[in-house]
Amino acid sequence: MSSNTATNGSIEHTIDAPTSRRHGHDDDQQAVREIRKLIIDCCRQHGGGHGGSAIGMAPLAVAVWRHTMRYNPRNPAWFDRDRFVLSNGHAAILLYTMLHVTGYSDMTIDQLKLYASAKEVDPETGLWTETLCHGHPEIEVPGVEVTTGPLGQGIANAVGLAIASKHLAATFNRQGHEIVTSRIFCTTGDGCIQEGVAQEAIAIAGHLRLDNLILCYDNNGVTCDGPLDWILSEDTNAKMVAMGWRVIDVFDGDSSVENIIAALRLAQSPTPDAKPTFVNIRTTIGYGTSTAGTFRSHHGTYSDEDAALYAEGISTHTLSKRAKQHFEWCVSSGESLEASWNEKLAKYCEAFPAQGQQLQARIRGDLNFGSLKSLKVRNEIQATRQWNGQVFNKLMSEVPSLMAGGADLWMSNQLGDQSKRIFDRANPQGRVIRYGIREHAMASISNGIAAYSHQTIVPVTATFFMFYLYAAPAVRMGALSGLKVIHIATHDSIAEGQNGPTHQPVELDSLYRAMPSLCYVRPADAEEVIGAWLVALSAKNQPTMISLARDPATTAIPNTDRFKVAKGGYVVVERDDALVTLVSCGSDLQHAVGAAAQLSSSGLPTRVVSMPCIDLFEQQTNSYQDEILSKSRHIISVEPYVSTIWARYCTASVAMDSYGYSGAGPANMTRFGLDASGIVRKVMEHIYHNGKDSSARRWTLLK
């Protein structure tokens, strides 16, 4: 069935012994049948669903949820639970079914019945149909650890969860008092594991020796379009071994819960070199059904024959008494696990009161960054990336919840010497991760770290702004999932200079300013850098991106205010008689201020608004917005980006409409007319020639 059975001598373990009789074995088989039946029921109820992989993984699910994983269905938020990530998120119905059968209170059969429904307005109540059973798992659902669906990212999330657990264990556990013990179980499929982000994350996990991570590969040899061997001919096991993983094979994954349990047990046994474990489980997509083993099984509905296959007289959407009894253990065992842990925690707090208090504060998500409010900064001209480095270093000393990492541009990001804080196998207490040249995995792993427990760790990532385009799918998932991650993006414009247009963002702000629930902030100086961190650290359920410049500012900006950053925009140069308002941010605000002085002295009274965050400005009252932006005829944005969202507020823009150039930063600003004199020239030409533009154009790009 699978095209990926070549093993080339690289396999360390193979679980393939004849299935032995043991207590509960028949119950497991029955459970597998009934889970498959429920999945088929749910894919038939509204004419579709992603049932194939879910059916194939049913034995794995029973092995994980009934026999291996530590969790409490009655308290999905129990801190020391093991975490489960369905990276092949289209198989969501498997996860919902498991949450249902193991006793998660919210996941009722009525919820399952809404899987794949249209979710229209209920004609009786007039209310919109809402459900926990989305097409892909969403983090808001109790028992779902991370939102998955865009393939590959779940594996990286799981790596992040494993890092979080390792780090907290190293930080808080004491001999005989192991209060952080959670392990991470992740499933992946033939498609998911091909994604670059998955490969990056697998490399990092192997390098960091995350032996609390178990990746279960649902190797069914089929993807959406057809058989796997159409698109893959590598020796996956040998590759995983080369990347520092322990590999365990299970060949009868369709039928043997026993052997999967044994593999998972082996996966938890220590290796001398602390490797993460890859369990390669051969399965059949849609096992037993009429489309089994083919791409047709990936998505769709099932025939009456398929429905009868695992039903055995059990009616639709129900479980047998026997199956129910078999899963009752999950609740009782979960409650008892949590109760024991609570006792353990009490003893820990008694034995180590300071650490106990700190841990409990971390679990509550307390962050103490109040000193930022009064932080004094020397009145010097520096690049915002330099100011940011100073603030970051202070915060790293004061806020133990911060866990940062960079994608091999740490020194250019100017985040300081953190060599004593490196997180690695030898020092898991460390709080700075070297992600390598793997931007996408960095952001996705950080989502996983944040998802471990709200604000217990606040992850920080860093690279050049341009390379957040590599990381964009993960930044998006963090925003969609409401995960508190702080992204530090330096070299944020054509002023980056010599590297040239490949490294110079001109359109990337348009993505991040449009992305819902992401706060994109471009501070202009030290005050605003502090303000940006106040915004980022105060955010409850969203990521923040702090966008920073490479080059030192040359002009001091008056009236900047760390506390006004939270307003999104505010006046830094006021004039009651203004004909022009220049709106700018980041390292460009200095040029706007310089230009305003020249324009004012040339007879065009000009005021200046600092707008570090459009998103926050949009949340202000109408009267506040009016006060900031309605006092002049011309409202002109100044920023070396392709101006899109600015047209909401501005009559015109001094902006880019092309890619940048490989030249010195200041020369580039002059080349594209974005320094003070370029701004003055463009604004004057616009005002003295106004009216020539198309009347259709409510906004004008100044050239």
Added chain:
Amino acid sequence: MSSNTATNGSIEHTIDAPTSRRHGHDDDQQAVREIRKLIIDCCRQHGGGHGGSAIGMAPLAVAVWRHTMRYNPRNPAWFDRDRFVLSNGHAAILLYTMLHVTGYSDMTIDQLKLYASAKEVDPETGLWTETLCHGHPEIEVPGVEVTTGPLGQGIANAVGLAIASKHLAATFNRQGHEIVTSRIFCTTGDGCIQEGVAQEAIAIAGHLRLDNLILCYDNNGVTCDGPLDWILSEDTNAKMVAMGWRVIDVFDGDSSVENIIAALRLAQSPTPDAKPTFVNIRTTIGYGTSTAGTFRSHHGTYSDEDAALYAEGISTHTLSKRAKQHFEWCVSSGESLEASWNEKLAKYCEAFPAQGQQLQARIRGDLNFGSLKSLKVRNEIQATRQWNGQVFNKLMSEVPSLMAGGADLWMSNQLGDQSKRIFDRANPQGRVIRYGIREHAMASISNGIAAYSHQTIVPVTATFFMFYLYAAPAVRMGALSGLKVIHIATHDSIAEGQNGPTHQPVELDSLYRAMPSLCYVRPADAEEVIGAWLVALSAKNQPTMISLARDPATTAIPNTDRFKVAKGGYVVVERDDALVTLVSCGSDLQHAVGAAAQLSSSGLPTRVVSMPCIDLFEQQTNSYQDEILSKSRHIISVEPYVSTIWARYCTASVAMDSYGYSGAGPANMTRFGLDASGIVRKVMEHIYHNGKDSSARRWTLLK
């Protein structure tokens, strides 16, 4: 020096024999010294540059450019040249130096002297300083095959070039008449190869058995931030073997040109299973200089001692007579290679006149898609992805230059059964590539295919619109490089339905509409789908993205016109007395048309503009723009995206300000108020309550 010397028994060949005497050996050594000297000179001339890797790779460069690669410096565009890709593009100065020494006419020493200069205005001429020596290689420079810099992508470009060569060879070569023979040489470094896109591309190359591809790994064991073993501990060779590559080791890459030549020769010898070759060359970053072997060597300038190291009395920016003579061979051999090929081509055209004509048309870049202009489409209600599938299939039959590929959603993209056209080892004439679940590599490989020779192949990619966020760094590089690639993006909104917000773009249009030199088109029906293809196929030097809907339209749209798509926007429902203009596109235009009818009959005369491409509309004259958009007080865009760029033209938008939902497509449109009745409600509330909004807000999001 390198942390990556463990080989685990996976190496097939090792080139490590004692260097033998042979003709030219001393000349090679001298050439290496002088190339290193030139690099150091160029990094000293303006106080910086990326010299370290370039110095380390000098022996490799001599082996490739003086002894292995087939090219003609006097005609960089010679069709059958071998292609060279510097995927670790920061080492650009190495490439510029090689173009200079081998005799590319444009790459004068005066050009090299501008490397890393500020590129300001020349005070004497008043003109901006321009140069070919950018911080990273840019495709416009003769001899540079692709723009590189964002790491990992160059490897994927090289895979694309290799596919193009394989495909054209299979299509045109005849026994005894091998007129397409180009091989692809690509270099990568310790950072470049870690990127997910590189790993995806390597997997594809191994799977497709591209034995015309040689990837040279500059294994210097150092990245920007420090030693490689900080971030990588895998067995790279074993991994490459597992991924289907032949691996050849060279351990004395700092000094032995001979052994690298031998490795490259071996790499060109056939293997029974047609594997691509990975040459793992151990080098020292900044070899010989004071920072050699450390991250400090990555970027910066060099001391006087470093400058003296390889100078031996040769003055700055010059080559010895001996070195010049050694490289004279490159021009003479190149001219002779091209002359022989021209003879070969003439014989080919004589022997196979039809194929000869076709090949020459392909080399000229002739595309014949004229039948599109008169293509009849049945007057049915279908989804735009379905119409697109019909057009695509017709084009595939008629335009042999089209070479398409999908990322495992081919059937959902509805591009039809192409099983007889699959490109693989058995059928390299095939024109449909199965890229697997590797979106980023798909787009980046397509850039390489397009870069092989302008319009000789026009690559087409396909996946869901949302997953073009995974591919975004490559789409950007295609736009920046002016490469003609056509991206087919289906499932382009919340109307996608059940998969939920992870699969539903709401902000991605903001990126692509802001991206310079990318044409983003959202056609509304069959007419406009044809119009979109006319735009895409007529484009000279830019990629196009055609954005398509999943669900069948339910309303026919009047007056759509394939030829007006090229105008960007045009009127589909006119009213001289209009108070409101609704502007929309894609599958949302039907809802705007429906809403306009209701609004007009309710006393708010409403006209409708179809705006499939904002980019093209912006290129129209003022008077045309006025005619389309200035005839009503309210101009309101209708689109289920976060509205950013629309504010340039519109007073208000019916739009999204959040992520989508997992529900049926039509239910989602109703849920978010984006169907006809939702539009009517929002527009009426806006008009009857107008004036309540902030006066600062020149544009209003209707709720």
